[in-house]
Amino acid sequence: MNESTIAFIGAGNMASSIIGGLINNGWPTYQLIATARTEETLSDIREKFNIETTVDNHQAVGKADVIMLCVKPQVMKEVLTDLSSSIKPNALIISVAAGITMESLQKWGGEHLSIVRSMPNTPSLLQCGASGLYANNNVSNDHKKLTDDIFNAIGIAKWVDQESLIDAVIAVSGSGPAYYFLLMEIMEQVGSRLGLDNETSRQLTLQTALGAARMATESSVDAAELRRRITSPKGTTEQAIKTFQEQGLPELVEKAMNAAVDRSIELAEALKD
Numbered sequence: 001m002n003e004s005t006i007a008f009i010g011a012g013n014m015a016s017s018i019i020g021g022l023i024n025n026g027w028p029t030y031q032l033i034a035t036a037r038t039e040e041t042l043s044d045i046r047e048k049f050n051i052e053t054t055v056d057n058h059q060a061v062g063k064a065d066v067i068m069l070c071v072k073p074q075v076m077k078e079v080l081t082d083l084s085s086s087i088k089p090n091a092l093i094i095s096v097a098a099g100i101t102m103e104s105l106q107k108w109g110g111e112h113l114s115i116v117r118s119m120p121n122t123p124s125l126l127q128c129g130a131s132g133l134y135a136n137n138n139v140s141n142d143h144k145k146l147t148d149d150i151f152n153a154i155g156i157a158k159w160v161d162q163e164s165l166i167d168a169v170i171a172v173s174g175s176g177p178a179y180y181f182l183l184m185e186i187m188e189q190v191g192s193r194l195g196l197d198n199e200t201s202r203q204l205t206l207q208t209a210l211g212a213a214r215m216a217t218e219s220s221v222d223a224a225e226l227r228r229r230i231t232s233p234k235g236t237t238e239q240a241i242k243t244f245q246e247q248g249l250p251e252l253v254e255k256a257m258n259a260a261v262d263r264s265i266e267l268a269e270a271l272k273d
């Protein structure tokens, strides 16, 4: 069992997904600390996870072997600059923020710090997360192993060797759950408009998403082949897929994913100073 204490600076959607995923995987609650701006958020975290909380970032960071920066990109500079003096020597810093570069993190926290830029996603709560990881040159093999222990406990994790690929990870898996949720929302609504009662439409949609995801991950053939197996010649699926393709779904998805990348680059530029 890992003996490291992890401080979560920021205890919102992403932090609580990681905390929940770690606890579900057996990470000891006494090794987790979370901070937030408001007591309201912290009492919610204590109620859900029974871990130590504080509004004092310095107090949390002073005890931590791993400091997980889980605040919004817009407040990262203020938060990291302020807490840098309390970071223990040999602590590992992990940022989850979109659009905050390694250069900025080092400038605000200190050039000597071991920093990993991560891009997790909220299904981490169910240990179904998909994370991308990028390390600076100060990160030792032990720190990499520790990072792997954390992110593999909440799903799968892939190291990338160029920082710019973190933006690709944002477009695929960081933001990705929202794309599938959007499709589920739309299918539920259309099912209702086609005459199903709302609850039936919801249940059929969600079970279909779960079934498709499980088949895609558990089957020995790829998604394209699984799709072909549903698409009978001259059948109903053929008409639906043809409509998606003729109306530009592939181009639309590419455009949306590029928009996510562009926004990350734009944030990095706007928040670098």
Ligand SMILES: NC(=O)C1=CN([C@@H]2O[C@H](COP(=O)(O)OP(=O)(O)OC[C@H]3O[C@@H](n4cnc5c(N)ncnc54)[C@H](OP(=O)(O)O)[C@@H]3O)[C@@H](O)[C@H]2O)C=CC1
Pocket: 009, 010, 011, 012, 013, 014, 015, 035, 036, 037, 038, 039, 041, 042, 057, 070, 071, 072, 073, 075, 079, 096, 097, 098, 119, 120, 121, 122, 174, 175
């Ligand atoms: N949501 C997602 O799916 C993903 C998010 N991310 C990244 O995660 C980060 C957080 O996003 P998300 O969790 O959605 O945001 P939330 O707004 O849900 O959480 C942000 C948290 O930061 C806390 N906070 C704000 N200022 C401070 C401070 N000075 N000290 C300590 N805590 C502070 C807030 O406290 P309070 O609640 O008290 O206001 C809140 O708990 C972002 O950088 C984002 O890019 C990455 C991948 C996926």
Ligand SMILES: O=C(O)[C@@H]1CCC=N1
Pocket: 098, 170, 174, 175
């Ligand atoms: O939307 C965002 O900016 C964050 C990063 C990836 C998912 N949520």
